[in-house]
Amino acid sequence: MSDRARSVFRRLCLGLFVASFAAQSFAAEVERWGLNMTEGVTSVSRNIHSLHMNILWWCVAIGVVVFGVMFYSMLVHRKSKGAKAANFHESTLLEVVWTIIPFIILGIMAVPATATLIEIYDSEEADIEVLITGYQWKWKYDYIGQELSFFSLLSTPKDEIYNRSEKNPNYLLEVDEPLVIPVDKKVRFLVTANDVIHSWWVPDLAVKKDAIPGYVNAAWTKVDKPGIYRGQCAELCGKDHGFMPIVVKAVEQQEYDAWLAERRAASAKLKALSEQTFSFDELYAQGQQVYEQLCAACHQANGEGVPPMFPAIKDSPVATGAMDKHLDMVINGSPSNPTMAAFGPQLSELDIAAVVTYQRNAFGNNMGDQLQPIDVLKAKQ
């Protein structure tokens, strides 16, 4: 080997070494920076990922050719390099060729895309069905036939959002109560909405389905790895659209069964509470919790609202007026403005009693009266 060849060879080896090293840390960097679509944990999500990579590489290939020719002529065919302009300006052959080649590429892409689409649309024969309802700004999960339903709300504290305390790693992607599903089971989601359009999206499941009032859309998933998968609402739905995350917890079947039993017992207990009587302080404390979780998004934690969009509760004619009018507003919503939703179907009797009691006595309203769950039950009937 000549000296020159040897030095080239040595450099090549060094280059390869550095490149392989760089590739490794590159992969780590890709991970850290979040560069690409997730492969996810379902067969659909993996198919979509491979479609995505395929079409991406086709684009890169076309780009290399087109930009290659373009940069070549920009470098070589310059006036400053003495290039003389040629005279051609037509070629039917070329036009035909560059119409047909993209056509063929698209044909090649269309086949697997169609197959995946068919797979996505096949939500039949599910093991479990969950009705997902979008509300401004929370999700409700109904386990159909299981007599279990609950709301799932953002649990990130306001202090983190307003930079008064350190943000935790799941900032804005955490909820008070996740959707729990078993792994390796086909779960069908029926997706709808109660007010405006939302969209239920979890990237790792590759499920994104619009939640539309008056429509029930079907989607499905079959997760093959236990874990916690996070997503967000993907359709602009008003003020707190950025604050209604989705958390799905996929667990083994036994764990799922245990969770289901426990969760059902808990909600039965909650139902029983509507028969009991509570002290003012208990109601007030519970009411404050409900208020901050559900009402403060619009009426604000200090009760001053955001007039004229969201009225104040402080000194509100309703909250300082007749009890039955106030209760009616909370149970049935506003007759004139759907933004004030009917909370009757959403909250337990205890929670409604508590939040009404709270609103009548907090923010200096000091009405001094209170409401028991049993009164709410009566009003509902």
Place this chain on the structure above:
Amino acid sequence: MAHGPAQGIRRWLYTTNHKDIGTLYLWFSFAMFLLGGVFALVIRAELFEPGMQIVEPEFFNQMTTMHGLVMVFGAVMPAFVGLANWMVPLMIGAPDMALPRMNNWSFWILPFAFAMLSSTLFMDGGAPNFGWTFYAPLSTTYAPPSVTFFIFAVHIMGASSIMGAINIIATIVNLRAPGMSYMKMPLFVWTWLITAFLLIAVMPVLAAVVTMMLFDIHFGTSFFNAAGGGDPVMFQHIFWFFGHPEVYIMILPAFGVVSAIIPTFARKSLFGYSSMVYATAAIAFLSFVVWAHHMFTVGMPLAGEMAFMYMTMLIAVPTGVKVFNWVATMFKGSMTFETPMLFSVAFVILFTIGGFSGLMLAIAPADFQYHDTYFVVAHFHYVLVPGAIFSITAGVYYWLPKWCGNMYNETLGKVHFWTAFIGLNVTFFPMHFAGLSGMPRRIPDYNMMFADWNMISTVGAFLFGAAQILFLFNVIATIRSKRPASDEVWDRPEGLEWTLPSPAPYHTFTKPPPLS
């Protein structure tokens, strides 16, 4: 020789001169571009890092909505109408537009529309906050009171666009110089002719959909209200039946502008003129049958999903033909890179990148992951900013010496180009990654995993903003400078406009020019 312009403000208020009206349109659209840009910078500033810092979510939504509306209807569309006003008569050898009084009217209602739209920012309940796509029922039952003003503003903009379109069609069909057959028209004239037909076809659809909103809000109908038996998805079908052709309304004239510029600086005529015309027509036709690719996740039947996927993929073919023709025009040319050429070359490269991401979005199953994420934001900004905005900028640099008779400062032009080019890519390229890793669009706050990309985007956005100040400065300096441009301005450019003196006299082609 006919008389010159009137003096003072009356010249502009009463003018029926196509050059004056073109100038008004262009200045107006630049003002709107800056306004929309300020809204964008508010958005980017809030997204600089995780956490809420500068604005509240409610106001953030108003900013995204107003940004989109002002950019689409205030910046891009009027700018192209302005270019058409100036250039179509000069390119076809006509003395003026065919309907000069309507021309005056179609411009002068625009400032009122945008004054009305902007005034909503100061109203109780704030400006429209439902996105530029204003999906019902968020924009009807749940909208702030200012939505009514938004509806009327859209009506006025639509009326203005329709009048502009009628005028352009009437001009092109009737006022071509003898001997200028359709297949001899410059491509800019062709693309505008087709765009004008698109406008006439879809602006009434937009007017219809906002009128239905108005009825839902004020007169108790339930077109889009599910509780009353209406259909929120129907809103989206109607909106996108307007909306998809609308995106081509914003890009076809851009194709025309760069098809004028690239041959000049490659010193070689446009490759495949007739295939360019046919491709434009094909794109315009296909743009009517792809609208539901914006709705892949609303739960359409499988067959609908497939049909719209195939049609959308198909539209990439004529778009590809255009790009290949531009590259073939440059090939074996004798190129120089003055500012208009720089913007045009950047147009071809970056628009193609936007086309690639469009192709990816067309794959319906993959769109389930892309839809309503920052990936889509990256896509349409790559087609709109380097597409529409860069081509308009290129056109301004290219024709400015003809308009005002002075040569612009080339160095400043190049500095403007490079800041804009770098700013644009730093702003929008990272959005692909943010979207792919899961960041939804239209959110005021996000998890830390998206923080790096967002910070980079924000820095780029301010750089891009600064570039526009350079542009403004350069244009004003050119108008006031004393460096006269030659009549041809460039190195033997093609087109009737270059046979006129610089600056172009107030009245031109009062006698049809002889065509060689």
